[in-house]
Amino acid sequence: MSEPITFKRHLRMNTPEKADFFDQTAQGVLSQPLDRPEGKLKVTGTASYADDVHPPETAYGWFVRAPIAKGWVTGLNTAELRAMPGVLAVIRDDRMIMHPAQGQQGKSPPQGPSEVFYAGQPVALVVAETFEQARDAAQAARPELIDRSDKAALKLPLDDYETPKSKQAAQGDLDKAMTEAAFAVDQVYETPSMSHSAMEPHAAVAWWDDGKLTVRGSYQMLKTNVAELADALGISARKVRILAPYVGGGFGGKLGISHEAVGAAIAAQRLGRPVAIALHRRNVYEATHRRSESRQRIRLAAGADGRLAGIGHEAWVSSMFGDSFSEPVTQASPFTYAGENRVIGHHVARLNLTAPGSMRAPGEAIGVPIVELAMDELAQAAGLDPVELRLRNIPDEDPSTGKPFSSNRLEDCLRQGAERFGWADRPEPGARREGEWLIGMGMASAVRVNTLEPSEAAIILLPDGTARVETDMTDIGTGSYAILTQIAAEALGLPVERVTTVLGDSDLPPSSGSGGSFGAASSGSSVLLAAQALRAQLAERMGCDADEMTLKDGQAIAGNRTRALPDLLAGDTLRGEGAIDPGATSQTVRQATWGAQFAEVAVSTVTGEVQLRRLAATFACGRILNPKTARSQCIGGMIFGIGSALTEHVAHDPRDGHFVNRDLAEYHVPANLDVPKIDIAFLPDRDAHANPMQAKGIGELACCGTAGAIVNAIANATGKRFREFPVTLDKVLAALG
Known part of the structure; x- marks a missing residue:
């Protein structure tokens, strides 16, 4: 394949888009109820989720969790855990106590107390040769505790709270309006805490190669997740890659990096081999975030x-x-x-x-x-x-x-x-x-x-007239693969089977990610802009303005001339890059x-x-x-x-x-x-x-x-x-x- 010739289009939404671009396109695949391109992979069980692919020599981790709501962990029965079958390491406070066979002679570095903020908080990680060995050893852990649970705040009060100034607003005189109202309601309502309960539990598989970390995980916003993980590890974000081609539900529960990614990364670095951590459903409830009551x-x-x-x-x-x-x-x-x-x-x-x-x-x-x-x-x-x-x-x-x-x-x-x-x-x-x-x-x-959130994407138009969409956008079950394929196909006048969409790799152009109901519009807009950058170059090769050219079924049409895209490309590979940013229309x-x-x-x-x-x-x-x-x-x-x-x-x-x-x-x-x-x-x-x-x-x-x-x-x-x-x-x- 020839080196791509790159063209870019960047748009900040400062003014409304008066012209509807898709009213002028001809392929007719957008806004149609097309099947998901990855649908067969999912229904046949061949789509690979976070914990489905383990590199050779993968070890397994299981968290030790705090049994108290408030206090400190001052020690752990480390020697007993190290001696259990298959145990490779015990990690606490970002420090690891190695198995004697790993060359540390069983000596433990000094451990400071770990503060506990909630019951179920991960306080240590056991890594072993098998999943079952890691689980059994972690469940045998006996943390030494200073328990202050009797002083813990465990129920929402109405008389002990913070009132952030930025989150208060008032206009007029509501008390007077209530007094003078012909009809009034003044009631208190309650909603409980809730859990995301995604079908796929949180999981991460981490390995290091030449100082660069790769994590297969179940996450929604890779651009942000890379920065979070790098910050947690104290390394440059350029040394972190996250792969999340398929995410089995998120609902916000996988917006941020969780314990499993950090723990797997630390363990993999210290052991010099891949480490996988998949949370049990009960661990997901206990150790990831919830909706507030x-x-x-x-x-x-x-x-x-x-x-x-x-x-x-x-x-x-x-x-x-x-x-x-x-x-x-x-x-x-x-x-x-x-x-x-x-x-x-x-x-x-x-x-x-x-x-x-x-x-x-x-x-x-x-x-x-x-x-x-x-x-x-x-x-x-x-x-x-x-x-x-x-x-x-x-x-x-x-x-x-x-x-x-x-x-x-x-x-x-x-x-x-x-x-x-x-x-x-x-x-x-x-x-x-x-x-x-x-x-x-x-x-x-x-x-x-x-x-609208900042988002970037690229489309590579290959010499044979097929296209590949690339962005780190995730598909959490929402249909990102389908709609981004449709947007590119419509804008470039290609049948959908001639467009391939690649997602869920943080090495690709950084998207908005999936969340806040902004994912489709934000990432889709960046794909559209990338396609428009390519359309401008195709029009130039046709010798016309972009709005004078029609793209349909892999052909460019202008006036009485029709040329197939492979003929128009003449062996070249074109790369269109699109970027969208919110602007004045958001304000x-x-x-x-x-x-x-x-x-x-x-x-x-x-x-x-x-x-x-x-x-x-x-x-x-x-x-x-x-x-x-x-x-x-x-x-x-x-x-x-x-x-x-x-x-x-x-x-x-x-x-x-x-x-x-x-x-x-x-x-x-x-x-x-x-x-x-x-x-x-x-x-x-x-x-x-x-x-x-x-x-x-x-x-x-x-x-x-x-x-x-x-x-x-x-x-x-x-x-x-x-x-x-x-x-x-x-x-x-x-x-x-």
Whole structure:
């Protein structure tokens, strides 16, 4: 292959993209429900995930974890562990005690105390010849402890918290608005801690070669992960490579580097051989981050016509000591509904529990459903239909900043969604009964902020007229391989089978990564820009302007001339590089995605069981790049919402903070029989402010309103309000008496 001739296109989104590029292309593969290119590999079990490929001589690691919530580890039964079969090393505090056969004569370097912040925290690593030997030795570990668990903070307080100034906002006089309101709601709601529970547990396989580290891992954002791992090891990021071609679910749980990558890297370096660490499901629950529990106070003040004069949303969440992250519960509340008097409050308690972190739709996933419960309570108090109340309170601009919306399709989603669902047949609360079953309908708005992140990609156009897309973007089950292939194929006029997409290698151009519902739009935009750089060069070879040339089925057409790409390339290899950066359009307008979600439930008066009969949603989220993968994302997000409403709840033992339900037998995610047929509709939508493709995120929007719709449906069925998630049968039975 000849040395590529490189061309670049870099775009900063400072102005909206007035011209829709894809309205001018001719291949017709974008926005089509094409199958995933890697689909056969996944369904036949031949796609290689993090722990599926072990280099020769791989050793295995297993963590020793703290049995206390607070205190120090002052020692370890190291000699006993070293003597166990197959044990190669014991690592503690980034220092390793070698097996005598490794040349250290059994001498242990001095060990300082390790501080413990939560039960289950990894405090040492045992490495052995086999997985079973490492596990058995680690489980035989007996850490020496100074236990301060009796002083640990293990429950979210309402009177002992931090109030970061940057996360508070107020306008007008909400207290006065509440006093003068014709109808008002002032309630406290609670959501529990939750776990990501991805199908593939966290895993990493690490090896060193000539001073460079390679890690096969299950991670979502390789550009960031490389920097994190390099920082943890104290080496240059240029010496770190991460491979993550397939990721078996992430949901935010694999955004950052976790213990297994750092431990495997340290052990591999010291032992001079590859080391694999795969976390047991219980280790995943105990040692990776969670979604914070929350207490949320909602205040709504409305006039006699149901129009909001004030809205207050205050949230109390938890975080680990010294951690800057806290669940952004109120993220959508400043702009979803109107009201001139407003209070946004954010309060953080420091707890001795695993660190909270991003989990699918951080903020909105637990904030939006709670606001939607309060809106339903207000609708009932005001004697208004819940859909009508929301329609009356859609703002013309962001009421917290005065910025215009780049687009606001909430009204369209509400009206069309209600009609599609048959909302007009909604019964009065507690009025419809079928034997032991009470039947009800509920709805909720769905909203999620939309963002663009820096992202880069390359497309190599080969002499035979085929193309290869390269970027370190990951596919966490969302369809990245499919949509990036479709974008390149559409822009270059190639059948999809003539485009190969290579992902999940940090040596490739750095992308946005998968997270925040920005992955497809950000990485896809960089692929589009790379293709446009190539189109400009192909047009030059055709002797015309790029907008005068049509690319279709591997041929370039301009005027009355048609040339096949191999002929046009004349043996050359062209490389297009694209880079996208957020710009002024991220600041001058309010960008969001919109939806309306509807549910019908049956509630047993005998058992308290909630059966979900119907679930539907209408979404407006920019250009849909692939309806099949988009629909799959919506189904997954809405099932996430079912879990939030009805089953999912991390339980901590209040004595020491350890996880009580730390596996999928006890942490109840929705199963097949819990999920009805889900009806999903996408409204035709474009947002020129978002990115050159006018696409937006979808995977997180879908879970933002689901739980609210379901719990509102339970209230409609029973005539009782539920203000604590999840709504389990014991709570239903207690409410029904």
